[in-house]
Amino acid sequence: MTATPPPLISFRHTAKHFPGPDGGFTALGGVDLHIAEGEFTVLVGPSGCGKSTLLGIAAGLVEPTGGEVRIDGRPVHGPGPDRGVVFQQYALFPWLTVRGNVEFGLRTAKVPRAERRRRAQYFIDLVGLSDTADALPKTLSGGMKQRCAIARAYAADPRILLMDEPFGALDSLTRSQLQARLLEIWERERRTVLFVTHDVDEAVYLATRVVVMAARPGRVHRAIDIDLPSPRTPAVRLTERFTALRTEVWRAVHEQEPRTAPSMDRKH
Numbered sequence: 001m002t003a004t005p006p007p008l009i010s011f012r013h014t015a016k017h018f019p020g021p022d023g024g025f026t027a028l029g030g031v032d033l034h035i036a037e038g039e040f041t042v043l044v045g046p047s048g049c050g051k052s053t054l055l056g057i058a059a060g061l062v063e064p065t066g067g068e069v070r071i072d073g074r075p076v077h078g079p080g081p082d083r084g085v086v087f088q089q090y091a092l093f094p095w096l097t098v099r100g101n102v103e104f105g106l107r108t109a110k111v112p113r114a115e116r117r118r119r120a121q122y123f124i125d126l127v128g129l130s131d132t133a134d135a136l137p138k139t140l141s142g143g144m145k146q147r148c149a150i151a152r153a154y155a156a157d158p159r160i161l162l163m164d165e166p167f168g169a170l171d172s173l174t175r176s177q178l179q180a181r182l183l184e185i186w187e188r189e190r191r192t193v194l195f196v197t198h199d200v201d202e203a204v205y206l207a208t209r210v211v212v213m214a215a216r217p218g219r220v221h222r223a224i225d226i227d228l229p230s231p232r233t234p235a236v237r238l239t240e241r242f243t244a245l246r247t248e249v250w251r252a253v254h255e256q257e258p259r260t261a262p263s264m265d266r267k268h
């Protein structure tokens with residue numbers, strides 16, 4: 001019998017309390033969640049359930065007040081090159097071109113110029129920005145800026161992509177186009193992705209597994225495997241199976257009853 005490989009990302013009783021007047025509030029009440037390498041996990045849930053806080057803890061940008069998160073068995077103590085982060089706001093350097101932004105992490109890591117240029121161009125082509133590689137961010141649309149941010153994250157060669165509502169500020173057409181583009185890149189690169197969204201349709205379309213969270217305090221409510229065909233195309237949204245999964249996730253988000261959820265592991 002083949003042994004199950006250990007998870008790449010492990011949240012173990014991960015909790016976060018924010019102090020403040022009247023005692024503050026607890027954003028996460030002890031999350032147990034294990035994510036396998038190569039998985040595309042999407043977090044959904046009501047506002048205040050701690051989705052972004054959990055992602056921030058994985059990124060090393062937020063310090064938990066209880067429990068821990070481990071990457072490949074090692075505790076997280078701050079940001080690291082093994083994790084790339086993409087936020088809703090593009091956070092591009094306005095004085096650098098698309099190419100300069102994509103190369104920035106590689107330059108910081110002292111990657112030789114020829115290799116830096118090769119890797120940057122590969123991901124610029126992959127996100128469809130070849131014609132604007134020498135343009136400044138101020139000349140780009142919102143969707144193009146987010147493509148640049150995704151290319152920059154991938155070019156640094158992280159094992160994990162952490163994405164916090166990266167398409168939340170975009171119009172519906174641009175959003176659907178970038179969802180399809182992101183899936184194409186994931187199919188080719190197979191990096192582990194942890195993705196936060198409020199959008200149930202987006203979650204079902206992108207994920208290999210949707211993790212539904214409950215609030216007050218934030219915890220895992222339910223995990224739902226998404227057994228849609230791969231490679232996934234936009235036409236899958238028109239299938240009965242997509243509709244059934246969307247309904248299942250929607251009900252898990254909107255029809256929760258308070259309870260303490262068990263550990264949610266990819267293999268259980």
